[in-house]
Amino acid sequence: MSLQARVATLIVAFLGVAAVVAFVVVKYFLASSGPPTEDFTAHVTADTGTAVNVVMQEAPQTTVTTDPDWVTYFIQNPRTHQWVHTTNFAVPAGSRVNVTIYGFDGCTPLRNQLWGQVTGTIGNAMTVNGKTTKVLNSWSECSVAHTFAIPSIGLNIPVASPTSFQANSNLCSTSPCDLDDPHTVVKFSFMTPRTAGTYFWQCKIPCGLGYLDGNGGPMQTIGYMTGNMQVVG
């Protein structure tokens, strides 16, 4: 090949490789390529004393994705009140967050019963269907479906499940679930830390069915049973 042809081929090849690398990075790697972050910080800034309301549900199936048999959380968009399939949310620093979780999934025993105790909330308690509860026993009762835990701020909530055998056999089978299906309503409040940052949250119930120890699959995939709480200063 002549010199010009070789130079031209080289330049084209180099640009091609650079384009492929850029594409892979943007599409697969950047944090922005994950599930969206529900923003609860609008109209509320840090330390104003105004509370923020977060509404979530956990569902036994994820029929909106290619992994229908995975359990998942949904978060309700604060403005449109639509259920969004994400587990990332943003809240203001130093503020009170009131959380409501609809528990549509059935009961499963915890691997460590310590996580049946509510910690880190205001009053160190939560309400389950209106009744104040401080600890749930997931071994002797059919009482816990999943947990919502933010370990770095000491928050741990065992999300209650429907307790009867009949309810557990008729769980909602499409997602997001609606209030006709058997469910519990769990409410609690906590204060967000003063320092801004990203705090991860996770479930502690072994709900990754089909994975060893129940801790694989949805348990380790952001958008399902684990996510990020972004505290905005």
Next chain:
Amino acid sequence: MSALNQPRHSTHREPNHGLRMALVWVVLSLAADLVIWFVWYPHLPPGRMTDVAAGQQFDMAVLSLFAAPVILFIWIYGIYATVVWRRRPGDNEDGPPIRGNKRVSAAWIAVTTALVLGLFGFGTYQLIVPNGAGGGQGASPAWAPSKVDLQVQVIAQQWVFTYRYPQFGGFETTQLVLPKGEEIQFHVTSLDVIHSFWAYQLGVKADANPGVDNVAFARPQQTGPFVVRCNELCGLWHGAMFDYGRVVSRAAFLTWAKTTETKLASVTKQLPPFALTYDPTVIKTLGPVLTKLGLTGAGGGFYGPQVPVQP
């Protein structure tokens, strides 16, 4: 090094390269070792919060004392060679055909072997005397202290450490508080995958293997906070699996332990009895609805349709 055979065509006396290098080496090594011992040693990681941490700090210092002369030897030789033995412009001759020197080779082998065997002896002594040097020794530790004051179980799970104190009713907590001056026996185990308990300032590192009780010993000598990190990749949030512990005075520790035992009494009732390892896939006290749903334990039904699937 002894002078070697000179090529016949040279007419000048070859300077004693070995002596020159040796002199520079002795001076620099001495200087480096003095700096290492007196300036660097007191500040070496991981500090002196426990006896085993102090032992590790001592080991690092001694290893550095030997490493510095070795490194300096090679560097001095290399620099000397670059300066003195580089090819002068216009010189296309080969160098002298020296194929080997038995005495030099024998000396090298003898010195390096003696050095590593010495380090081996030192390392073994330093491993045995501080009761395993803070490393995990498995379920049957070979070098244990004569008396253990406090037993702490470290339970690693995805992605949090919890701690159980069997001598205080077996309560389980996410806070690690330790008393100063007492010999502590850590029992490190895991509930799921392999983790590793690394209490940096305590100088304790023991892998958490499922179904295994990994024992490590330490005696804190100073009070203060310390960092606990997971040191074995354990899944998505391994990097966020860390927390902080405290070493406090003996009295403060007893107060904390008794208060926490009372505070956590209700949840301690729910926990399985204290054991050296746990198998969450087999739970004997499962409630009736759970067994009716077909469960035998937590996260156990991994294999085959004959094993209940949920979960």
Next chain:
Amino acid sequence: MAIETEPTSGRLPGEPPPPAHPRRYRPWWLHPGMHTGFAGAVGGYFFGHWLGNAIGSGWQQVATADQNNLAMMLGYVFLTVGWLAGLGVFNDLLRGLIGRPIPHEEQESEARGGLARYFQYTLGHKVVGIQYLVGMIIYFCTAGLLAMAIRTELLSPTYHIFSAPTYIEIVGEHGTMMMMLMTSLITGPFGNYLVPLMIGAKRVAFPRIEALAFWLTPAAFLILLSALLVGGFPFGWTGYAPLSIQATEGADAYAFAFGLMGISVILAGFNLIATIICYRAPGMRWSRLPIFVWAVFTTSFLFVLAAPVLIGGMYMMLTDRTVQTAFFVDQLGGSAYLYQNVFWFFGHPEVYILALPGFGVVSELLPVFCRKPLFAYRVSAAGMLGVGLLSFFVWQHHLFVSGINPDMRPVFMLTTELISVPTGFIFLVALGTLWRAKIRFEVPMLFVFAFFFNFLIGGVTGVYQSDVPADVLVHGSFFVMAHFHYTIMGGLVFAFMAAIYYWLPKLTGIRLNRTLGLIQFWTMFIAFNSTFLPLFAVGALGQPRRVFEYAQNLQTLNDWVSISSFVLGGSILVFVMNFVWSMVIVRERETGNPWQSRGLEWQTSSPPPFENFRHIPVVLSDPYEYGVKDAPPVAELDPPPGVLAATFDPAVAARLEA
């Protein structure tokens, strides 16, 4: 069908090739090559995936997990079979099975030249060497880009550019790609190309196996990369169970790719051992073997003995993941320790597989640039063999704090300390060769010096870690990371650079640009040390490996390291540019012996002719006769008729004379 009494398919060494098979020359798109290989791979993958679904989609575990590991694994198996079939690897085998004559196209394709044969299953060892060279550079640069991504994330302990799952999959990809593929960084290109030339042979013992070993590497590379499409694998390059059993589909890609590369290196090692033992020219005694060949020989034994254990471990991991065996699952009777021991029994020889060829290269280059014989040649060879042998006895030093039998720890401390003795022989030989030498600081020699500088630091910090109490402090931290980057990158990769600057004129007849080489060297050396030296401190100060959040007070050090790593990446870019620029654009011819080396490989033309030598040479001495007045050349390339014949069996000699 008549039985042939003179079968044309077998050939003896030194025998002239049979007349070329009368066949029309086919254009490249009709000849099996990479394009047909890709087609076969895609078809094979879909078939295997379908088969896996047909078998396993009804299984409860598959239904609840929404992933079928069996389908992934069978997909990869048939992908590999399809890839090889498409390349034409099985063609000659099938021809032989059904009794058709096997064409010998090598000489005509060599005569035709052209680029097509580098993309085909070509049997010539020189072609395979160039294929390995380009392949290895591509693999190295891809894994290097992943390393740049890691360092970008570690610029800040709190602000995360990549999400946590992405970061951990990048870490795993980088580590696995490097550890898996760089095993053949030097033995692949330089071992395959140069060993026959250095021992005076016209070919290797098993050209088909050699070419097959190469063509498994792109398959392994692409399968490993494809893990990123399914979410990667969250357990780093070591793949500890039970996390690797728990992981999603990316883990199947990891296990299969690693196992496939294990097969590749076993085949490569097998071929090299047979070649070195059986194909040495007359007069090439073991005591005259170039030290590089000794290093390749030892590495090949490590390949053949250690890689099967890896394949076993990966196989067990795959059966645990697909068909629910329980080798590594504690609550079902297995043990997580089993995996750790199986893996590290391979893993420790693996790192010596990475280090030994580097030793060979620098020991080979030192005499040339010092103009002196290699000092203490026998000690050097003994050092290589000693390192290889002892490497099988040290593996539990990776497991000091894991809860293994505590009495084992002094034993492995001893063996690990002892292995530094034969490793030190490389330094003895270097220092002796430098003594009163006339050092020529060409670009390859600069890389040799850098090798010794880096490996010294790497080796000494290895001794730190062999001391169990110090290991309790540094195990699993960035200290370990800095140690192995110093020995592997500071050792192997710098040696690779030395080798490529030294031998590229021999392999291709083209020399690399000297100015760009100097720029690359100085940037790379300074940036490399600036990147990895602070990491010893970072690790000793408490930062574990593979974490994306670290203590705030370590941010300055991490930032320094990250910026240096970008510069290091830049220097590799300079290298790639130099390589591509010199090979494709400038093509500055260098057909002589630019380094005035006495090596046998330099006595041929650059690049060497089809069968390397017109006649098998008779070797007269080792290639280190520098400084000896009126020394004869290293070999007699045109031996008088009777000399050669006398070394062969009379029947063979008669045929040679004919």
